Amino acid sequence: MTAAAEGSPPLRMARARRSPLLQSEAVQGIALISPTFLYALILLVLPILVVIAHSFWTQDYLTIDHTFTLENYRIALTEPIYRDLLWRSLYISLTVSLLTVLLAYPIAYFISFHGGRQKSLWLFLITIPFWTSYLLRVMSWKVILGYNGVLNSGLMGLGIIDEPSTALLYNSSAVIITLTHAWATFAILPIFVSLEKVDRTLVEAATDLGDGPLRSFLRVTLPLSAPGVISAALIVMIPTVGDYVTPKLVGGKDGVMIANAIQAQFGKASNWPLGAALSVTTMVIVSLMAGAAVLVIRALQRLAR
Numbered sequence: 001m002t003a004a005a006e007g008s009p010p011l012r013m014a015r016a017r018r019s020p021l022l023q024s025e026a027v028q029g030i031a032l033i034s035p036t037f038l039y040a041l042i043l044l045v046l047p048i049l050v051v052i053a054h055s056f057w058t059q060d061y062l063t064i065d066h067t068f069t070l071e072n073y074r075i076a077l078t079e080p081i082y083r084d085l086l087w088r089s090l091y092i093s094l095t096v097s098l099l100t101v102l103l104a105y106p107i108a109y110f111i112s113f114h115g116g117r118q119k120s121l122w123l124f125l126i127t128i129p130f131w132t133s134y135l136l137r138v139m140s141w142k143v144i145l146g147y148n149g150v151l152n153s154g155l156m157g158l159g160i161i162d163e164p165s166t167a168l169l170y171n172s173s174a175v176i177i178t179l180t181h182a183w184a185t186f187a188i189l190p191i192f193v194s195l196e197k198v199d200r201t202l203v204e205a206a207t208d209l210g211d212g213p214l215r216s217f218l219r220v221t222l223p224l225s226a227p228g229v230i231s232a233a234l235i236v237m238i239p240t241v242g243d244y245v246t247p248k249l250v251g252g253k254d255g256v257m258i259a260n261a262i263q264a265q266f267g268k269a270s271n272w273p274l275g276a277a278l279s280v281t282t283m284v285i286v287s288l289m290a291g292a293a294v295l296v297i298r299a300l301q302r303l304a305r
Contacts (some may be wrong), residue, residue, distance in 0.1 A: 072273050197224075
């Protein structure tokens with residue numbers, strides 16, 4: 001009787017309806033990424049929720065008062081020192097993103113359009129500096145920009161300056177130079193991928209219609225590669241806002257960023273709620289900037305079509 005029930009027409013029809021659903025690409029894709037999604041949820045989302053919760057509490061010496069308050073956000077947004085550090089961090093991050101993209105685009109363009117069979121070799125050579133420690137690369141710039149460093153010695157040898165300059169190190173400019181070099185590869189790769197997707201026949205068509213190399217680049221290549229450019233800028237901008245190692249080593253008091261203040265609150269000051277509020281404030285501002293960039297990318301994609 002059970003076998004008859006299992007073989008009944010309604011049951012067979014229900015199984016037939018479920019079978020395509022279970023075999024669909026969407027369901028299989030969700031099942032495939034579920035372990036990774038849960039892993040990322042546990043290691044990424046939960047710590048962020050903990051930080052957000054701390055931002056609404058207060059520090060009472062060695063204990064944390066769990067009473068809800070917005071005082072930490074008031075301090076983070078109104079205290080001149082934190083406001084100035086946040087604006088300085090955004091300025092440095094945006095400047096580094098702009099400079100990195102401007103330096104990375106010609107390299108990516110050369111590899112994509114003129115690299116020929118050696119594209120893989122060029123990309124391999126670009127990654128060589130990343131075989132060494134990030135800390136070692138930062139310290140190398142400290143040697144280059146130092147008072148008795150390579151740059152000062154070279155300028156003195158050429159007779160451009162009479163004595164070593166102190167303006168090359170321990171300021172915002174030193175931080176910008178070091179971060180631009182450190183993140184150059186992360187800008188080259190997405191721009192290269194975007195340029196590889198540019199249809200070469202469109203460039204040839206623009207040339208056949210009378211456009212010169214510059215006009216063809218501005219009207220065809222650059223607009224089609226704009227998503228890669230904006231992606232590269234985001235890849236550089238988001239991490240550099242939270243960098244605290246580089247400002248600590250080469251920034252001095254004039255190159256301190258908001259991440260250094262956050263690290264101090266979680267470290268020496270032992271004021272986790274204020275550090276959490278500073279972290280959340282920075283994260284929200286950067287997220288809004290990234291969201292605006294995504295909207296720009298979509299608008300450019302619609303114009304390209």
